[in-house]
Amino acid sequence: MKVHFVIHESFEAPGAYEAWVRDRGHQASYSRVYQYEPLPQSADGIDLLVVMGGPQSPSTSLAECPHFDAAAECALIAQCVAAGKAVVGVCLGAQLLGAALGAPHERSPHREIGQFPIMLTADGKANDKFADFGSSLPVDHWHGDMPGLTPDAKVIAFSEGCPRQIVDYGDRVYGFQCHMEFTPQVVERLIAASERELAALGTQRFVQQPAALRANDHGAMNQKLFGFLDRLSAAPRARCRRASSARGWGPSWCGPIR
Structure with missing residues (x-):
């Protein structure tokens, strides 16, 4: 399997996603957009597209962040969806995925930084890709926004602080607002890049400070992510996908994939 990562910042590393690629013997390629x-x-040569997080939002302009082209990323996402490729968006990537399908991102009711449980919905419990998640699972978070919902989207999981933690946008297309890929090394990078932000947020209900962030265990969460990715990669290729044609990001319909 050929997995392509879009990485927006050095401190928003793929973490456990990259470990899964390595452990399963897949091939990885990268667009480190922070290095231009x-x-x-096109979607050719990509089996799984993974779009990572970042401090930007889908509405961030090139003038505000010259290395981040939201429209170009949405176009790539829409092409991959239309071609029946597997797509996973993480945090900002989940918001871009929703936007590429015509669903603008929104502010989350609460800012979440740290490890807090997500709960599976009825749709989540019925989806075999999440068969070993259980009813509740502690996972990591680092966000203030959340992905938009298309008319056909299904919310797989929510948290007390955010109603959209995992979203099913269709066959093999998922948005993860949560960060199941975090490892101790990734968390250290985020802490180093966010010292002022963490200090300013103080004791907000769903914000952990560095000592608590460093004490969190990520192993069980990473293993659940591996199981999801195994089932995602084994799922049959989608035969028909819909993508938004608004703004010219992709076709509104695609026929059977030959």
């Missing part, structure tokens, strides 16, 4: 590496020109 280009996005793929």
Whole structure:
């Protein structure tokens, strides 16, 4: 399997996603946009697209962040969805995924930084890709926004602080607002990049400070992510997908994939 990562900042690393690629013997390629590496020109040669997080939002302009082209990323996402590729968006990536399908991102009711449980909905419990998640699972968070919902989207999981933690946008297309890929190394990078932010947020209900962040265990969460990715990669390729044609990001319909 050929997995392509879109990485927006050095401190928003793929973590356990990259470990899964390595452990399963898949091939990884990268668009480190913070180093001005280009996005793929098309969905060709990609089996799984993973779009990572970042401090930007889908509404961030090139003037505000010259290395982040939201429209270009949405176009790539829409192409991959239309071609029946597997797509996973993480945090900002989940918001871009929703936007590429015509659902603008929104503010989350609460800012979440740290490890807090997510709860599966009835749709989540019925989805076999999440068969070993149980009813509740402690996972990591670092966000203030959440992905939009298309008319056909299904919320797989929510948390006390955010109603959209995992979203099913269709066959093999998922948005993760939560960060199941975090490892101790990734968390250290985020802490180093967010010292002022963490200090300013103080004792908000769903915000942990560095000592608590460093004490969190990520192993069980990472293993659940591996199981999801195994089932996602084994799922049959989607035969028909819909993508938003608003703003010219992709076709509104695609026929059977030959």
